[in-house]
Amino acid sequence: MKWYAGSDHAGLELRRELVDALRARGEEVIDLGPESTESVDYPDYAKSVCAKVIEEGALGLLICGTGNGIAISANKVKGIRAALATDAFTARMARLHNDANVIVFGARVVGAGVAVDALNAFCDAKFEGGRHQRRVDKMMAIE
Numbered sequence: 521m522k523w524y525a526g527s528d529h530a531g532l533e534l535r536r537e538l539v540d541a542l543r544a545r546g547e548e549v550i551d552l553g554p555e556s557t558e559s560v561d562y563p564d565y566a567k568s569v570c571a572k573v574i575e576e577g578a579l580g581l582l583i584c585g586t587g588n589g590i591a592i593s594a595n596k597v598k599g600i601r602a603a604l605a606t607d608a609f610t611a612r613m614a615r616l617h618n619d620a621n622v623i624v625f626g627a628r629v630v631g632a633g634v635a636v637d638a639l640n641a642f643c644d645a646k647f648e649g650g651r652h653q654r655r656v657d658k659m660m661a662i663e
């Protein structure tokens with residue numbers, strides 16, 4: 521799968537670890553930054569990552585301090601289903617039931633070990649469809 525990754529300054533370090541973890545699995549990742557810890561605004565990175573996710577049918581990885589600001593921003597983009605993951609269970613279910621196309625982490629909430637574990641669970645899971653497709657369709661009809 522092709523991935524696009526982005527964060528704000530608070531998420532930079534965890535983003536780098538997660539991008540490495542994705543590449544170690546053989547995933548193609550385009551990292552859209554930022555490249556320094558200078559303060560930036562998370563909606564800017566949510567917007568650029570989500571635009572590419574929609575344009576290319578890719579997956580997205582977004583990180584900020586809590587994960588909330590960048591997740592809320594991402595979910596404003598038409599076609600995006602961004603899920604805030606706190607562990608492997610929430611990450612797996614985001615894919616199985618919600619068909620999430622963006623996974624989000626809070627770098628001030630989860631450690632790198634938990635986040636890598638969750639990201640792997642997300643990658644290993646596949647949307648189950650069926651009754652979940654109906655719910656996802658209704659979710660997207662709200663847009």
Ligand code: RB5
Nearest residue numbers: 530584585586587588589
């Ligand atoms: C930045 O200080 C912080 O507000 C941001 O990373 C995030 O937690 C917002 O939701």
